[in-house]
Amino acid sequence: MAEQKDTIKDLEALINEISTQVENSRPGYDASLKTVKDFRWLFDQESSKMNQAIFNSQTDQIHESCLKTIAVLVEILART
Numbered sequence: 001m002a003e004q005k006d007t008i009k010d011l012e013a014l015i016n017e018i019s020t021q022v023e024n025s026r027p028g029y030d031a032s033l034k035t036v037k038d039f040r041w042l043f044d045q046e047s048s049k050m051n052q053a054i055f056n057s058q059t060d061q062i063h064e065s066c067l068k069t070i071a072v073l074v075e076i077l078a079r080t
Contacts, residue, residue: 021067022074029075036079043072 033039050065052058 018070021071025071039076046072
């Protein structure tokens with residue numbers, strides 16, 4: 001099981017991290033990613049990496065893979 005931190009970040013700090021990740025990810029998305037279905041495919045890819053990091057207790061990769069997965073979800077939400 002993944003190691004848990006003793007402290008939990010507050011919501012404002014997490015939202016700031018998510019916002020930064022979304023802004024940094026947008027320029028890097030392929031121009032062919034336009035529809036919700038396109039981003040759903042990317043979500044599958046990113047969430048698979050996140051799940052693997054969690055399952056394998058790769059604590060150094062869990063946070064980053066979660067942020068990338070959430071950024072894709074934000075793109076889906078922005079298009080619905």
